[in-house]
Amino acid sequence: MLLKDFIPAQDVQEYVQMYRIVHFHFKKEQPLPIKAYPPRPEQCLAFYPYETETIQYQNSGKIVKNIPVVLYGQFSEVTNRMIGHNFLVFQIIFMPGALYRITGIPSQEITNQYLDAESFFSTELREINEQLFHAKGYNAMLEVANTFIRQLIKKQKKPRLLIDDACSLLMKTTRKINLHMLAKEACLALIKHSGLKIPGLQWIGCVLPQNATTTITSTW
Numbered sequence: 774m775l776l777k778d779f780i781p782a783q784d785v786q787e788y789v790q791m792y793r794i795v796h797f798h799f800k801k802e803q804p805l806p807i808k809a810y811p812p813r814p815e816q817c818l819a820f821y822p823y824e825t826e827t828i829q830y831q832n833s834g835k836i837v838k839n840i841p842v843v844l845y846g847q848f849s850e851v852t853n854r855m856i857g858h859n860f861l862v863f864q865i866i867f868m869p870g871a872l873y874r875i876t877g878i879p880s881q882e883i884t885n886q887y888l889d890a891e892s893f894f895s896t897e898l899r900e901i902n903e904q905l906f907h908a909k910g911y912n913a914m915l916e917v918a919n920t921f922i923r924q925l926i927k928k929q930k931k932p933r934l935l936i937d938d939a940c941s942l943l944m945k946t947t948r949k950i951n952l953h954m955l956a957k958e959a960c961l962a963l964i965k966h967s968g969l970k971i972p973g974l975q976w977i978g979c980v981l982p983q984n985a986t987t988t989i990t991s992t993w
Contacts, residue, residue, distance in 0.1 A: 824857030
């Protein structure tokens with residue numbers, strides 16, 4: 774059994790926050806657990822080289838299953854996850870904004886979505902999943918992932934902006950940071966208004982409250 778986060782290679786850390794490997798093996802006579810998966814502020818590319826999982830949205834009851842490589846954005850609701858007897862998932866957790874820069878996919882379009890990643894990355898993902906299946910251990914899997922991310926970086930579709938620097942600061946600092954400090958780092962201005970509008974929403978993909986009263990506008 775393994776549930777562990779791994780630091781990516783230094784040259785891809787601008788884009789990848791961490792790799793996460795979850796590996797469970799259950800005997801055939803063992804009952805399989807159902808995991809209630811709480812919302813996490815992350816965008817993830819998840820590979821299932823052995824057996825896929827089935828998820829059920831807790832609010833709507835919607836069920837999605839049998840997807841070998843999944844792309845999902847930030848969730849705002851609990852999903853129930855059902856796995857097989859030999860379950861391994863290799864997750865690539867992106868830095869805020871990195872997925873949009875690499876692919877051009879607006880982040881709000883994948884919020885609360887559990888999607889077939891081939892629709893966005895092409896069928897090359899099958900080869901990566903196959904390499905993970907045949908990898909001789911977890912370290913070999915990490916090398917497969919690092920090589921894959923390097924290839925994606927070469928195809929980057931969007932430039933790095935100041936909002937990326939602000940998000941990076943938020944992820945790495947140990948200091949307390951408020952919204953005004955983040956806005957300053959990203960050259961944004963805070964304006965009182967009805968509703969919440971962020972030019973960088975395509976980058977970060979926030980799930981925003983309907984009753985928000987602060988607007989962030991660009992001062993570029």
